[in-house]
Amino acid sequence: MTVLILTGEEDVTADMVVVHLNASSVPVVRLDPADLTAGVALSGEYVHGSFRGHLSAGGRLVSVNGLRSVWVRRPGVPASRAAQSSAWLTEEASQALYGMLRGCAARWMNHPDAARRARHKPWQLRLAQRSGLPVPATLITTFPQAAREFAERFPDLVVKPVSGAHPQEPPRAVPTSRVAPDTDFGAVAYGPTLLQRRVAKRADIRLTVVGDTLLAARKATPADADPDEVDVRFATSDMPWLPTEVPPRVAAAVRTYLREAELVYGAFDFAEDADGTWWFLECNQSGQFGFIEVETGQPIARTIAEWLARPTPEDRDHVKGRRTVAP
Amino acid sequence: MTVLILTGEEDVTADMVVVHLNASSVPVVRLDPADLTAGVALSGEYVHGSFRGHLSAGGRLVSVNGLRSVWVRRPGVPASRAAQSSAWLTEEASQALYGMLRGCAARWMNHPDAARRARHKPWQLRLAQRSGLPVPATLITTFPQAAREFAERFPDLVVKPVSGAHPQEPPRAVPTSRVAPDTDFGAVAYGPTLLQRRVAKRADIRLTVVGDTLLAARKATPADADPDEVDVRFATSDMPWLPTEVPPRVAAAVRTYLREAELVYGAFDFAEDADGTWWFLECNQSGQFGFIEVETGQPIARTIAEWLARPTPEDRDHVKGRRTVAP
Numbered sequence: 001m002t003v004l005i006l007t008g009e010e011d012v013t014a015d016m017v018v019v020h021l022n023a024s025s026v027p028v029v030r031l032d033p034a035d036l037t038a039g040v041a042l043s044g045e046y047v048h049g050s051f052r053g054h055l056s057a058g059g060r061l062v063s064v065n066g067l068r069s070v071w072v073r074r075p076g077v078p079a080s081r082a083a084q085s086s087a088w089l090t091e092e093a094s095q096a097l098y099g100m101l102r103g104c105a106a107r108w109m110n111h112p113d114a115a116r117r118a119r120h121k122p123w124q125l126r127l128a129q130r131s132g133l134p135v136p137a138t139l140i141t142t143f144p145q146a147a148r149e150f151a152e153r154f155p156d157l158v159v160k161p162v163s164g165a166h167p168q169e170p171p172r173a174v175p176t177s178r179v180a181p182d183t184d185f186g187a188v189a190y191g192p193t194l195l196q197r198r199v200a201k202r203a204d205i206r207l208t209v210v211g212d213t214l215l216a217a218r219k220a221t222p223a224d225a226d227p228d229e230v231d232v233r234f235a236t237s238d239m240p241w242l243p244t245e246v247p248p249r250v251a252a253a254v255r256t257y258l259r260e261a262e263l264v265y266g267a268f269d270f271a272e273d274a275d276g277t278w279w280f281l282e283c284n285q286s287g288q289f290g291f292i293e294v295e296t297g298q299p300i301a302r303t304i305a306e307w308l309a310r311p312t313p314e315d316r317d318h319v320k321g322r323r324t325v326a327p
Numbered sequence: 328m329t330v331l332i333l334t335g336e337e338d339v340t341a342d343m344v345v346v347h348l349n350a351s352s353v354p355v356v357r358l359d360p361a362d363l364t365a366g367v368a369l370s371g372e373y374v375h376g377s378f379r380g381h382l383s384a385g386g387r388l389v390s391v392n393g394l395r396s397v398w399v400r401r402p403g404v405p406a407s408r409a410a411q412s413s414a415w416l417t418e419e420a421s422q423a424l425y426g427m428l429r430g431c432a433a434r435w436m437n438h439p440d441a442a443r444r445a446r447h448k449p450w451q452l453r454l455a456q457r458s459g460l461p462v463p464a465t466l467i468t469t470f471p472q473a474a475r476e477f478a479e480r481f482p483d484l485v486v487k488p489v490s491g492a493h494p495q496e497p498p499r500a501v502p503t504s505r506v507a508p509d510t511d512f513g514a515v516a517y518g519p520t521l522l523q524r525r526v527a528k529r530a531d532i533r534l535t536v537v538g539d540t541l542l543a544a545r546k547a548t549p550a551d552a553d554p555d556e557v558d559v560r561f562a563t564s565d566m567p568w569l570p571t572e573v574p575p576r577v578a579a580a581v582r583t584y585l586r587e588a589e590l591v592y593g594a595f596d597f598a599e600d601a602d603g604t605w606w607f608l609e610c611n612q613s614g615q616f617g618f619i620e621v622e623t624g625q626p627i628a629r630t631i632a633e634w635l636a637r638p639t640p641e642d643r644d645h646v647k648g649r650r651t652v653a654p
Contacts, residue, residue, distance in 0.1 A: 045466050140426075
């Protein structure tokens with residue numbers, strides 16, 4: 001049973017996981033959907049009530065029914081590197097590849113449907129609330145008056161994009177910014193705006209969850225930090241990321257969140273306040289983990305490799321007289 | 328409790344359903360996401376562990392928590408009619424609107440995730456097989472050799488797009504076509520190709536399913552029909568669509584299909600062969616039904632209206648001493 005990794009050619013984070021898979025002799029096929037019809041080929045046959053499918057990449061042929069797991073890392077746009085690429089060919093290639101893979105029994109990290117849903121920030125906030133995670137008061141609105149009233153109730157606010165996307169090309173991350181006290185909010189009418197109570201933080205928390213494993217890292221906020229430096233990704237602090245314990249209540253809530261979200265991988269961002277409360281900011285279902293692993297030494301790549309390599313029920317049937325995993 | 332209909336302004340099929348909803352005095356809000364920030368506004372507040380959201384369209388304000396059901400008919404691209412439309416604004420507006428709606432308890436026809444998954448034809452074929460529906464032998468491939476071998480085993484083939492999309496602008500439907508006996512299949516290498524055994528049909532079947540209600544229509548194939556006229560949408564036949572009974576085995580399989588697909592509306596296309604077997608061709612989760620209703624008189628619009636209007640558990644709590652729906 002093979003592990004399928006969907007990602008681009010240059011992906012050192014995927015490389016980190018492949019090293020562990022190779023070390024445990026688990027067969028791996030790595031494939032970029034962008035290479036479909038030029039380097040990557042597929043075939044699936046539906047005859048007499050059953051399905052037989054194959055993928056070919058880099059000269060290797062793998063059976064779709066023989067896939068143990070699929071890791072959707074950073075796949076390219078299907079067929080985008082084909083000789084005659086077009087929106088139509090992309091649609092055809094996407095439907096063919098993912099349509100075939102969706103029908104197989106492999107475990108997904110993460111399933112495309114769950115991944116897509118999980119990107120909706122309003123949905124994240126609601127699920128975090130329901131899972132028992134503290135969520136800073138948040139407003140998403142196109143009503144200037146609603147924004148003004150919210151700013152009266154919560155005078156210390158930050159603003160961030162609803163989608164996380166950047167309005168300019170090439171796309172890059174938009175820093176979360178502090179809202180000036182005299183902001184007018186009239187422009188809110190032209191596009192949904194996300195306003196959130198600023199958490200006066202003493203640390204940033206990155207909690208990486210892989211299956212049942214929780215690995216938390218903490219980056220303390222310097223005592224003399226500029227309160228306008230809201231976004232850890234753009235902060236000038238040279239405090240290190242250090243491993244930290246996950247409070248049991250947070251651990252339980254995070255497990256609930258991921259179960260409801262049908263995700264097996266999630267990178268949670270929290271802001272820790274002066275009372276030690278972890279405030280939910282977001283959960284990125286495809287969040288990077290390389291920088292955390294490098295700084296903290298936490299075995300994230302190995303844990304992902306172990307999850308992907310976990311024996312299937314079929315494998316276990318072949319192991320006589322011995323269970324390799326819990327039922 | 329309000330019914331929310333997401334669709335464009337000109338949608339006579341939606342009009343047919345609204346007539347029935349109005350007749351039963353169920354509140355309806357109709358909204359095109361394309362009008363976001365220009366005519367349509369939204370606001371959602373996440374404070375103290377709870378959510379309060381509102382949508383405004385055509386001067387009407389509706390509470391998101393007060394939605395009974397959401398009918399995703401033919402919604403426009405979010406914010407595409409805004410004064411300063413852009414891919415970024417579309418992404419922001421889409422995440423804000425659908426992110427909020429995804430968090431509410433309303434019933435969906437159909438849920439966006441289920442709808443998206445259901446468009447994958449390879450996935451449809453596999454699910455149809457598993458649900459016990461007869462599926463004509465099908466191959467989806469980029470291997471010319473696989474296509475050649477398939478054509479040897481099944482000499483009478485049709486070809487259709489994997490995605491149903493058309494390579495040219497403006498998009499239109501691509502007719503399913505018969506494959507000529509001397510086809511070379513070399514071009515298969517440049518794009519996934521769907522080949523399917525042609526069913527020698529004596530009728531086309533359109534089975535429209537709304538919740539638990541199955542409404543089947545049958546259009547007989549004229550005895551002198553040209554066998555190259557494979558696609559009923561493009562056929563010149565003037566045979567009428569007539570209501571027909573659903574064989575019990577098909578009914579059970581179709582219910583299994585929709586339950587597994589998490590769809591509450593589906594328009595199935597079958598080809599009926601000389602033995603009376605219904606061969607599964609596809610299930611369109613947003614298939615048109617107006618033409619069938621007009622020709623057969625089947626009450627599809629009314630059935631949709633009834634499903635959308637069905638009381639929620641909350642409504643039922645307010646009905647004293649009397650149950651309006653089965654538990």
